[in-house]
Amino acid sequence: MARPTEAIIDRQALRDNLALVQTLAADGKTMPMVKANAYGHGAIEVSKALSDVAPAFGVACIEEALVLRDVGIKQPILLLEGTFSADEVSIAAENNFWLMVENDKQKNALLRSSLKQPINIWLGVDTGMHRLGFNSNSINKHYRDLSSSNNVANNIVLASHFSCADNIGNPHTRRQIDYFQQCLSTLDNSFGRKTDWSLANSAAVLAWPETHGSWQRPGYMIYGNSPFNEPQHQAAKLTPAMTFQSAVISIREIDAGESVGYTANWTAKRRSTIATITAGYGDGYPRQAPNGTPVLINGHRCPLVGRVSMDMITIDVTDLPAISIGDHAILWGPSLSVNDIAARCNTIGYELITQLSQRVPRRYIN
Ligand SMILES: Cc1ncc(COP(=O)(O)O)c(C=O)c1O
Structure with missing residues (x-):
């Protein structure tokens, strides 16, 4: 007889919650966040449970990504904070990890590497959270530098993160969206193509449809919890896992x-x-x-x-x-x-x- 304390994790709830994301943001792809041990639910088991339905996963760092590769997860895995040191770039390339690039140090490490295969890049722009990401007025230059490198695969994704999307009435989110859209259209006009983009965390998936882009990055809602303090009609459809x-x-x-x-x-x-x-x-x-x-x-x-x-x-x-x-x-x-x-x-x-x-x-x- 064991100590009776345990956490039951319902895999079907995870799949249902992911399906809700996909219904709400039907034109884009859903990348579940499995960082921090899948928000405590167990990154290996959660990734396995979602591997039939998730085209990619998101983690904070390369150590978390390697754990998933070691157990046979095949999908691309995005490192949300990118690399911390230059030696991680080639490991990322070999393992099909995608990199967030959000500062000059990370960018230069990538450009100076000699890689056997190009890496998929997410270019981080700071739209007002002031934690990570390049300033928007330098984005064209970074995009040009990266897209002309043999180390970088086509289809760089422009990405940013919200600071207040869980607070539905907060005007800060509107400002971040406007700022991002400006940045995106400048890129599209300068490079003559439609740039892939990603903005939405759980709160934005649920309550800000205009943020639904090429990729959504939900975490908390995948585990069935509402990011809001108040009742919200879409969040009411979630099942805690x-x-x-x-x-x-x-x-x-x-x-x-x-x-x-x-x-x-x-x-x-x-x-x-x-x-x-x-x-x-x-x-x-x-x-x-x-x-x-x-x-x-x-x-x-x-x-x-x-x-x-x-x-x-x-x-x-x-x-x-x-x-x-x-x-x-x-x-x-x-x-x-x-x-x-x-x-x-x-x-x-x-x-x-x-x-x-x-x-x-x-x-x-x-
Ligand atoms: C860059 C980034 N994207 C997406 C998420 C997922 O956010 P949430 O769990 O609120 O959906 C996080 C969470 O911290 C994040 O840092």
Whole structure:
């Protein structure tokens, strides 16, 4: 008998969520983001589950891409941050990894390499996030330098990233789109061709149709979660792929006035039944979760009470009709949104799923 804490990952949910992207942005291609261990879901298994339907994958760095090649993933893999050192260029070329090029150092490393086969390039333009990418007024020059190199394959993709697309009313996204479109039409006019382009993350796939380009780059929505704080009609069609679950391992009655857990930060106002669940911050359940954070015990919402420990949490189950050791607990999943848990912890669901620790076995279904 093993510790009952695990994450169930529903492969069919991943495929359905990807199909939603493809329905919404039917003219382009969908590149699921599988960086950071596929947002905690397991990059190898997620990539395998999507390999029949995804034409390419996106990761942060070459180390993540090599893991996928080693297990036989055949698709091109885009390195979203490009290369960190010149020696990565030839490894990328040999492995059919695509490179984001977003600064002079990366560009020069690429141009100076002697490659046996050309590499597919995504040219990053900074449209207002001010994190990565070239300034738009230098894009024509970079495009020309790259497209005239034998190291670079045809069809350079112009790409940028949004900073606020999850905030539907935010005018910053409009400005980024306008800026990008200007840059794109300047390129098209200068080089007399239609340039491939990519803008859309999950929020843009769902709520900004004008950002749907040659390639979409959704991450969070592939895992079935909404990037928005408020309800959104397309996001409502997503199915969370991860269920983080555990079980009751101890039950006790305490008197009113008794406190629970480290720092004794919760005190019972009535005689209470406390159930201990074997999952804690060592598993990725956030330590900042306050008293009252919901946990589903046998399908009923019950409040967390007391501080989250490394390996356990404590739940007030006084109002449940019955409770036994071994009873089922869901920490987040399709019936308890990870976004709701995250909001109570002053973070975002992205962080919670990505930080699910290695100790939690992932069990793949469907
Ligand atoms: C460049 C880039 N594209 C796409 C994504 C996917 O974003 P999301 O998970 O919000 O869809 C990310 C995520 O951080 C990113 O950095």
